[in-house]
Amino acid sequence: QSALTQPPSASGSPGQSVTISCTGTSSDIDNYNYVSWYQQHPGKAPKLVIYEVFERPSGVPDRFSGSSSGNTASLTVSGLQAEDEGIYYCSSNTGTNNYVLFGGGTKLTVL
Amino acid sequence: EVHLVESGGGLVQPGGSLRLSCVASGFTFDNYWMNWVRQAPGKGPEWVAHIKHDGSEDYYVDSVKGRFKISRDNAKNSLYLHMNNLRADDTAVYYCARTPGNDAFDIWGQGTMVTVSS
Numbered sequence: 397q398s399a400l401t402q403p404p405s406a407s408g409s410p411g412q413s414v415t416i417s418c419t420g421t422s423s424d425i426d427n428y429n430y431v432s433w434y435q436q437h438p439g440k441a442p443k444l445v446i447y448e449v450f451e452r453p454s455g456v457p458d459r460f461s462g463s464s465s466g467n468t469a470s471l472t473v474s475g476l477q478a479e480d481e482g483i484y485y486c487s488s489n490t491g492t493n494n495y496v497l498f499g500g501g502t503k504l505t506v507l
Numbered sequence: 508e509v510h511l512v513e514s515g516g517g518l519v520q521p522g523g524s525l526r527l528s529c530v531a532s533g534f535t536f537d538n539y540w541m542n543w544v545r546q547a548p549g550k551g552p553e554w555v556a557h558i559k560h561d562g563s564e565d566y567y568v569d570s571v572k573g574r575f576k577i578s579r580d581n582a583k584n585s586l587y588l589h590m591n592n593l594r595a596d597d598t599a600v601y602y603c604a605r606t607p608g609n610d611a612f613d614i615w616g617q618g619t620m621v622t623v624s625s
Contacts, residue, residue, distance in 0.1 A: 399551060430610040434552070441602055441618055442552060447611035485551050489610040495566060496554040496610055 400424070400486055400499035407505040413474040416502045418486030420467050424497060430489035431469040433462060436501075437482045445484075446471060473504070481506045509533035509614050511603050516619030523593050523623070529586040529603030529616055537561065537581040540606045543588045545599035546618075553599075556588065557606065571597075593623045 401419040408414040418425070418433075425431055431449045434442035444453050446462035449469065459474045469488070473480050486499040515527040527543070542557040556577040558565040565577050576589040586603050600620050604612035 428610075432611040434612075441615035442612070443615070444611055444613050447613070448609050453613060487552075487611075495557065495568070498551045498553065501551045 398497075400488060400497055402484075402486060402499040402502045404500070405503045405505065407507055408473075408476045409507045410476050410478065412476050413472060414476060414504065415470050415472045416484055416486075416504070418469045418471070418488075418499050420469070420488055420497070423492075424488040424490045425464060425467045425469050427491060428489040429464075431462065431464055432487045433460075433469075433471045434485045434487070435480075435482050436485065442485060476506050478506050480504060509605075511605065511614055511616035513601065513603055513616040513619040516601060516621045518622045518624065519593055520625050521594060521623055524589070524591045525593065525621060527588040527590070527601055527603075527619060527621070531584045531586070531603075531605075534605075534614075536579075536584040540608070541577075541579060541586045542604045542606055542612060543577060543586075543601055544604050544612060544615075545597075545601045545621075547596075547599040550599075552602075555601070558586070590621070593621075595623050597621060598623050 433446040436442045445460045449464045450462040461472045483501045485501045510532045513529045543555040546552045556567045558577045574592045578587045600618040602618045603616045605614040
C-alpha cells in the first residue's frame with residue numbers, strides 16, 4: 397500500500413489560516429473515520445493534534461481543526477502562530493493487517 | 508505524568524539482531540494496545556507492529572513479518588521489539604506509542620535510533 401498523499405509544503409503569515417490536504421483511497425480515508433494528524437518539530441517525536449477526523453486531544457488549541465470528504469482529509473490551522481511551524485503528517489486506518497498508513501508530510505512555514 | 512521511554516537502539520550489521528525496550532509510566536499500561544512506529548531519516552512515520560492489552564494478539568507491517576517480534580510484560584510496564592535479520596532499510600528512529608482504541612497514537616516516546624550498516 398502506498399503512503400497517503402500530502403503536499404510537500406504550505407505557508408502562511410501570522411494570523412492567517414492554512415489548510416493541508418491528505419489524499420487516500422476508498423480503502424482508507426473514504427472508508428473509515430479514523431484519520432489523525434500529527435505535528436512534528438525537528439528532533440522531536442510526533443504529537444497528536446487531531447484524531448477521528450476532527451476531534452482534538454486535550455491541550456491542543458481550537459485553532460486546529462480537521463475535516464474529511466470522500467478520500468481526502470484536511471487539517472486547517474487558523475490564526476497561525478510561529479510555534480505552529482513544523483511538519484504535519486496525516487494517518488488513516490486501512491482496515492487491513494497493515495493497520496495504519498501515514499502521509500509523507502507537509503512542512504508548514506509561518507512567514 | 509504519562510511517559511514512554513525507549514532504549515536499546517544502536518549500530519548493527521546487516522543480518523544482525525537487536526532488542527528494543529520501552530518502559531511506560533503514568534498510566535495503566537495493560538489497558539492499552541501498544542505500538543512500535545519507525546521513522547527513517549527525512550521520511551514520514553511508518554507503523555511497524557502492535558500488540559493487544561494482554562499480549563494475546565500481535566500484528567505487523569508486511570515488510571517486517573517473520574523478522575520482528577513484539578512482546579510486552581505488563582508486570583514491568585514494558586514493551587519490547589525483537590528485531591532479527593536486520594536490513595539497511597530498517598534504519599530509522601523507533602518510537603513506542605500508545606493507542607487509546609481509536610487508531611491514533613496519543614502518546615509517543617522520545618525514540619531510539621537503529622542504524623543498520625556494515
